[in-house]
Amino acid sequence: MPVNAKICGLSTPDTLDAAIGHGASHVGFVFFPPSPRDVAFEQAAGLAARVPEGVRRVGVFVDPEDALVAEAVRVARLDAIQLHRTAPARVAALRRPGVESWAAIAVKTRADLDAARGFVGAADRILYDAKTPEGAALPGGMGLRFDWALLVGFAHPLPWALSGGLDAGNVREAIRRTGATLVDVSSGVERAPGVKDVDKIAAFLQAAHA
């Protein structure tokens, strides 16, 4: 089964072009001001314009207002919205025709996976991500990973993707152990928080596709 990869938190043309050039299936733009990866609407519009047909633009949000999602979808021509810390009813309310909805689930223990079932009918995909510490400013993008063994034997209620602490050195093993067909990375392709590295992007995508 071919593996697709999303490079998340892109904010510059050169790193976006590297992700696209090395075969990312999805590129992610973060719309969350506390994040070092946050992009303004104008910046997102410029980046989105560089994305060719066939590569999907994903907007990342944290329990957003309707207006933020509507404007981001419009200016960045988003194909999908990825919602963190967003309850199933809100995910359902934010659903828009022609735009996939992804619900991020913060995972630390097996019990955390049960939340996935609550998104059936509300989301199109579950993103399993590592739970960040209590009080952390960000619900993702912190380079933390969870125990992949938790996913083994789990009956996924929806299409899904694997995230959290992936990098070029561990993504193959993560794919082998979980059976993921879509993987997502942010910090693992950065040289500092919010600063993507074209060589790390290339290495990650090469490893994911190997």
Ligand SMILES: O=C(O)c1ccccc1NCC(=O)[C@H](O)[C@H](O)COP(=O)(O)O
């Ligand atoms: O990346 C962020 O800054 C961010 C901010 C707010 C909500 C979500 C965020 N990232 C979500 C992602 O999709 C990341 O790729 C995912 O959490 C994995 O991050 P990492 O462990 O750093 O690879």
